[in-house]
Amino acid sequence: MKKITLMLLTLLIIGSMLSAQEITGLKIIENVYNRPTGEDQTADLTMSLINSRDDKRVREIKQYLKDYGEMEKKIMFFVAPADVYNTSFMNWSYEKTGKDDDQWIYLPALKRVKRISSDSKSDYFMGSDFTYDDLGDRQPTADTHKLLREEEIDGEMCYVVESIPKEEEYMYSKTITWIVKDKWVGKKKDFYDEDEDLLKTLTIKESEIIKDYIIIALSVMHNIQSDHKTIMKLENIKIDTGISDNKFTERMMKRGI
């Protein structure tokens, strides 16, 4: 009996030690970064840009992306507004730290594919409230992460993680992200400007489960300072359809949708 009590006690101590090994901010962000989202994806993206007077402008894009492990290729075909119809944009991003993205744009009026400077990650994408960097996967090692607390949003328990960039010149002084426990998907993210004032809030409104992958389908980025917001909606999402490598070429950029 004594032996059994001792064994149970030992197990209890081990169990309590394991739970005391708290998950770190870095680990949470790594889990989000490494959450599988499929080998490839096709979707129709609609961005509604709404200013403080509630004037609305709409951008429609058909996008394809494919994960090659060490690199990710993405191609976007602009459908609306009419003056950018059939403009295409291709981005190749790399896992390797320090390697810049390769980016090309095809403007139908110029009729040629042009390599563009990728040193503009703080630029806003198509006039939206998302910068190019907001739309990409930021490497976990680029920031120092700290788990602040756990709290509930919309009935889901979230980790709240503060991330401070290691790069001094980065466009945000810090971000705070709410990440749903066990799902490793973001729920909300606050972006702070260089003066450490709240600049923007990203809210995830809807996620879809497609082939066991959690895909963010509807999100809103609200620039608090200018009271301008962008509603980003993904529709007709298809995962792992086996997009051909030929999709991410100069030929397809010129050919269009």
Next chain:
Amino acid sequence: MKQKIIIILLLTTTIMLNAQITQRGFVRTYLGTLTEDGHYSILQNTFDWRLDYGKGDVGLYVNPVFNYNGLSKDFGISLRQAYFDIFFDNFDLRIGKQQIIWGKANGVFITDVIAPRNLSEFILPDFEEIRIGINAMKLDYYIGNATIEAVWLPTFQPTILPDENSIWYPKMTEFPAPVTFDYSNATVEQKLSESEAAFKYSYLGSAIDVELMTAYMWDDNPAMHIYPFFTPGNPQPDSLIIKPEYHRLLLVGASFSKSIFGAVLRGEAAYYFDKKFSAENFSVNGIKEKDYIHYLVGYDHNWFDVNVSFQFIQEYILDYEDDIRNYEFSNTATFLASKTFINETLELSLFSYFGINNGDALIRPKLSYDISDGFNILFGTNIFIGDEGNFGQYDDNDMVYVKIKYSF
């Protein structure tokens, strides 16, 4: 009458194919005023209609352009492009009137020699409007990220130069005697042996983008052959007859663009064999043949959210002789800066050419505002600086303009 028939045909075709046809384009009003005397230099209303039809591996594209000149009251229809595409697994075929654009340069034509130019308003219109669609058969064969392009142009289309009464008519060279033009040689016969061909290999990849090209063309600009008439005993001619004539041109070229530390470095070069140059030498009828190099280096970067681009362009005549009218080295630089504001609804940009040999320039600031999606207003000015050279010769043509455009 012919124009009415074209309109009826287009409308009928559109209605017949309406189920699958995509209609796009724009309507634009363009008003420009010379700053020196306040005269209108341009008042143009344009309807640019783009009809796109696709079914399976075949596509059809027609781009008629309707122009009404508010100053001359002329109405005209032109067909900028009209072609069909056939798509195969590894290659595509495009046949018909089309614009073919090569090279990596911005606002400069080096290996971009396939589409001739409409310079009737100098280089001020949008480049899509400067380039003339040409009858061509183009084959693109794809091998991974590389493309081999072969182009056959059955007929020759020269550069369209400004009308003699136009404010853009270039300054004439001064001659020592009265001149008469004879255009009897200024044609190229429309037959198979007079056709043009060009080939290009291009590769687009992570490390670098490269193009290699060669073309056997006609020079889009005629050589001015001069025939002097002398009175015996007088070394100076009494009169001159100038006979413009088009000549064959063989060239090879290459271009590249590469990312370096977030910026883009570009280069482009063409080597022309036996290009004809005007010379002050009557014994060779005012023409000398020389090899010629035209090249460019460019750098694009984003500094503090401002897109900035520099280009240096040099033209070099090999085995130069002093009686050639062009400079041995002609140097030009370009500068572009642009920035958007208010969620990309407002754009401020500046594009400038600097002629280094003559100290002349063309400076083009623009302010563009999107009133709503597809509805844009643009204010701009063209400032010419200098007394001579490509830009300085138009010193009296400084203008301000406004363009209102609705895209659909």
